[in-house]
Amino acid sequence: MFHVIVIGGGHAGVEAAAAAARRGARVALVSFSRDDIGQMSCNPSIGGVGKGHLVREIDALGGIMAVAADRAAIHRRMLNASKGSAVRGPRVQADRRRFRTSVQAALAGHGVTVIEGEVSGLLIHGAAVAGVALADGNTLAAPAVVLATGTFLGATLFRGLEQWRGGRAGANASDRLAGQVRELGLAAGRLKTGTPPRIDGRSIDWSAVVPQPSDDTEWSMSMELAAKSLPQLSCAITRTTGRTHDAIRAGLNHSPLFAGSIEGRGPRYCPSIEDKIVRFGDRDGHQIFLEPEGLDDHLVYPNGISTSLSAETQDAVIRSIPGLERAKVVQYGYAVEYQYGDPRRLSSTLEHGDLQGLFFAGQINGTTGYEEAGAQGLVAGANASAVGLGLDAFIPDRAESYVGVMVDDLTLQGVSEPYRMLTARSEYRLHLRADNAITRLGPTAIRLRLLDEYRQSLVEERLRQHADASDALEQEVSAGELGLQGSDRKSLAEWARRDDAIAFVRSRLPAGPGAEEALDDAQYAPYLERQRNEHRNRQRDSMAIIGSDFDYEAVPGLSNEMKERLRASRPSNLDQASRLAGITPAALSALHFALVRSAA
Known part of the structure; x- marks a missing residue:
């Protein structure tokens, strides 16, 4: 018997399984294919603004996504690097194969039992889940089950006028389980997402596109790794043209999105290219980011042209774009429509209100993106383990994490379209920076036994650096000591808010990323205090x-x-x-x- 059974080997599933195992649970993860666990089904990137914040928080809570991203990173870019630290978003392009391999190795290291097969239904005793039934007739018993089915639950794929069953190209759909979920009244409706065609990079005219090199500065997603471990590749930028838009309009009669074949709503912040052209027809072009998929792979992911248009139209679209005139499409884009549940029926632990021990995580809750899925999986897995082991629940606080913002948004407001994490969703975003995730969430991770011994030592060292730097920032110095005019005497924390004093203040602080976090805290201090006051006043x-x-x-x-x-x-x-x-x-x-x- 297991303590926790996880259904699905995507980003939500693997984080759920790993989190439960770290807390001491015996965990089984059931997936259609052992080899596909940790697969990057859509874009080969991890992070970004908002999303990168989630990845850092997953890492601070002991998760595996950030480490896998670092070990597979072939391009790094800190988005909004010229802006304040609260809105900077770390993002990496990952080698797909290396990312998947790293995730699978991490699961093995956690002692998770992987079972290859299909879950045909939930086992239910009274008002509680008791395990799962497999399509081969076997059953698995557990007091907690995490549904992390991604886009596979009752899923249909669309390309032009073609339709076929599947959660992604070359994979099955989970239809029998979807039927039971509907019969139990746990389904809310259908949502839609999509993916662009993949291009052979050798057929791209790289001289006709704008190169986007990897960052020179050293930074990492995870607390474990501090430097690049793989050669870095350049991405590139091109744009759609009037010819592109004409080709799309000419192919709309074969678009399932506009022909009524797809009933689910797609993500507002990542629409298909045909949706962009219909909604924003006055624009003369839309950016496309050409992203390599691996060091040993010639495939390139054209980020920005997700589509379900016919293969013939996709060929015309691709060849109308500068640099892609002779591009060879290796895999055509498609849309996927899938079943989801209403997250308002979940508690803040992501346990379903109608079935004790049943947890929902990832796209089944109406979210989109690897990062959102991984963060939910970690919450669900941590709490699923608590059911069988009698541990404390993990209820993330929206004032302390973007994980908490997302869980609060989902469970209180629900979704009408796929939910994507944005920094604007948080009223505490000056405090919820990507760079201070460890000091914000490290103590919680230690208390809940979500960290191994090595990670705990890293967190404790970061907390020590932050405390030492905070103490140093209380030291008062005069303007003259800083080489400035005047007789003012202030704390280093106050001087830190002046550009002409930053270098001096930094020289008085101990080394380490924890000290840099404390310095950021000092610079944001007046705004953070105002934010806290506004929150108190808003409640009043x-x-x-x-x-x-x-x-x-x-x-x-x-x-x-x-x-x-x-x-x-x-x-x-x-x-x-x-x-x-x-x-x-x-x-x-x-x-x-x-x-x-x-x-x-």
């Missing part, structure tokens, strides 16, 4: 009146989506606004600030 002023003629267009920081929702509902106070479906805490923060300002 939740009944603040919103006039019927209030102008939402004049509210800085309020997205167009939030403005539309508020205009449609016309809440009379902040409390009513907070209960509107889809209204984010960040939107409420902006609205509260505008109301206070207008009343002053």
Whole structure:
């Protein structure tokens, strides 16, 4: 008998299995194919703004995604590097094969039992899950099961007028389990995602595209690795053209997206190229990022042209793009529509409210992306292990992590389209930086036994560096000691907010990334304090009146989506606004600030 059974070997599944195992659970992971565990089904990248924050938090909680990304990284780029540290997003291009191999090795190292096969149904005793039934007639018993089925649950693939069953190209769909999920009333509907065609890199005219080299600076996703371990490749940028857009419009009559074949909504922030052209037809071009898929692989991933158009149209589209005029398509793009559950029926531990011991994680909760899936898997796995072992639950706090923001958003607001992590979703984003994930979440990870001995030592060292630097920042020095005019005497933390004093302040701090985090804390301190005060005031002023003629267009920081929702509902106070479906805490923060300002 196992303590935890995980269904699915994608990013949610592997993090769930690994987290449960780290807490001492006996874990079985069931996957259609042992070799496909840890597969990067879509883009060959990990991280980005918001997403990179999640990866760092997964790492701080002992997860495996960041380490696998570092070991497979063939291109590194710190997004928003010229901006403040709160919005910088680490992102790596990964060698697909090496990433998958690293994930599988990590699972083996955790002692996870991998079972190759199909789960045909859940075993249920009363109001609790008791294990799973396999298609070969065998059963597995466990008091906790994690559903991490990704895009495989009741999935259909689309390309032009073609349709076939599968969760991704060359793989099966989980239809029998999907049927039971529907019968139990656990299904909410269908969502859609997609992938672009893959191109033979040897057929690309690299002289006609803009190169995007890997960063020169040394940084890593994980606390474990500090330097590049593989040769770095260059990515490149090109753009669609008027010819591209004409080819897409000519092929729309064979598009399942516009022919009504697909009923599920796709991700707002990563639409298919045909959707972009229909919705933004006035633009003269859209960027395409050409991303190599591996050191020993000639395939290139053209990020930005996800599509379900026919193969013939995809050929025309590709060959209308500068640098790709003679490109050879190796695998055509397609869309996948799949079944998901309503995350509002989950608790903050990601346990389902109708079946004790059943946890949902990843795209089954209506999210999109490896990073979102991995973070949910870690939460679900940590809590699934608690069922059988009597351990403390892990309930991530939205004030302390983007993991907490995501879980809170999903379980309270639900989804109407695939959910993607954005830094704008958090009202605490100045505090939730990618660089301080270890100091934010390390103590929680230690308390919950989510770290091995080596990781725990790294966290403790980071915390020591941060504490020592924080103490040093309390030291008071005069302007003269800094070589500045005046007689001011301030703490190093206060001087750290002046560009002409940063070098001196840094020279007084101990070395190490923990010290850099403390320095960032000092620089952001006035804003962090204001943010905390706003939060306290917002709680106190939740009944603040919103006039019927209030102008939402004049509210800085309020997205167009939030403005539309508020205009449609016309809440009379902040409390009513907070209960509107889809209204984010960040939107409420902006609205509260505008109301206070207008009343002053």
